[in-house]
Amino acid sequence: MARVEFRNVRKEFQDHSKESFTAVAGSDFVINDKEFVVFVGPSGCGKTTSLRMIAGLEHQTSGDILIGDRVVNNLHPKDRDIAMVFQDYALYPHMTIRDNLSFGLKNLKKPKAYIDQKVKEAAAILDMEPMLGRKPRELSGGQRQRVALGRAIVRDPQVFLFDEPLSNLDAKLRVQMRVELSELHKRLGATIVYVTHDQVEAMTLGERIVVMNRGIIQQIANPTELYAKPRNMFVAGFIGSPPMNFIDASIEGGRVVVEGGSFELPAAKLDALSPYAGRKLILGIRPEDIHGEDYAPGLETSPHRMNTHIQVVEHLGSENLLYFHIGGRLVTAKVHPETKAYPGLEKPFIFDMRKAHFFDPDSEQRIEI
């Protein structure tokens, strides 16, 4: 296994009108040996392009890509010692599962005994011995996904690349495969680079997550840090479901003032926010940090309260989502199902200001407090 490094990697595409479009704008990062790293971001953020550049299916406009200690800029995909699992599985439809698994090794001219051994091992790991003689069209989506994984495993590559491999599976199967992928990573001790647009997949699978937007890396961190200390409003809004609420606020007289109320802040936090006194800033608070007054364990005596009119209530069983407006922005609260709520009800909410974030409205960066 090996590390992967991007050194100021840039990728530009030219469209039909010869206008260039920057897909990746100077990425710098290191993926450590045996690490499971997830690239996440919305469509067009450059995550798949980055993965394809590691694979050698796209060539960077500038910068260096290293796999292990080798610069692989000009190497053909076959010489990079990588294996890739595609979104649509990309199994060869005319070959049996056995041939699909062994195709790469045959191309590498490995001895037959070695190939048979590898195919057998992969089939055992993924529990697919009975299907080796079948064609891909005879398999279900989940089974095809397994074969695609198997095809990567038999190669014993330095780096595994996954391009949204679970996006074609139904929700239940996706959860199951997620667990299997995690186990597989532990078992193989492999370096894995995984691309997804699904932040839940990213948070559950990744040891570290690279959040990208418009070709620029927004933050690289482990899931806990990403959630607790998002670097900017994009990361804060992208990670977490439902996304973080952003409310226009200002600092006046030592208090955070929002439309319809204000919250007192501890002196330490106020110091950090003092440069913003009299100016606008953005208060960021996650839906799970807003509680109904009647069910706020540990926060019953909190002074950070505010009355609002509930507009919409969504019952999810394990929790309820309540929607209301503050300062023209729609705010979501994720509350305990026993919280009394119905549309039109005016209700006091408790804001857990210990977990609140503040963002500069111009740079959209989080203010460290």
Place this chain on the structure above:
Amino acid sequence: MQSQSQPQTQSRKLMLTIAGILLLLWTILTIVPLYWMLVGSLQDSAASASFRPAMIPEALSLAPYERFFAKTAAWRWLFNSLLVSSVLTVTNVFFASLAGYAFAKLKFPGSNAIFWILLSTMMIPAQVTLIPLYILMVNTLQLQDTYTAIILPTAVSVGNIFLMKQYMSSLPTSLIHAARIDACGEFRIFWRVILPLAKPGLAVLAIFTFVASWNEFFWPFLITSSTDMRTIQVGLASFVFAESTDFGAMMAGATIGALPMMILFFSLQRYFLQGITIGAVKG
């Protein structure tokens, strides 16, 4: 409701009837010459020399067939046709699929420009290029009266490249990427991954090319001069005797010339229909 739907049903019935009659007429128009050819070939010379064979023959005879094979180099012509059509089928399938794959899936500078230039050559009528082609083959390359001369100009056609490009475009690109990562060289990707998947398209291409080559008349007629180098179609045209024409034997020859095509069509009907729809949905 009922009063509204009744006229609709009636007009629909009328349309179907008219369509049925038109199709029936078209079928008769198509079948009659073939039937006439068959009937003419199965009547003896006296009856058919007038070129007015009875539509319902009184006595069937294989004499015209015997005369056709006895008086002409028919076996040689059939062999020539088979050889030329087979070679052209192989070259067209191979080169058109290679080019089609390149245009559909490979990125190379000027690919679009080259493709459009190739396509634009389809706008030039074949008659325009006939004389330069003849001069090239006969005067420059000195290839007159050879198989090479019959085959070379249509070894690969732009129309077939276009057909293959459309077909190849519908194959998933991720398979090519997967093969590349699976340490597969570019030609091996084409041979082991793309060609097997393109089989239905290749079958259509092969059949169309074989039929077109078998039926080709003008170029083989122009470029060959000896009896031995004629294809069956050219041979039939030269089937005119000094004093009189044996129409019975001619019809027998025409039947033999058309027979392989009929067998091919009826046994591979579904590919013919597929050929019409390639590129209609995807591409």
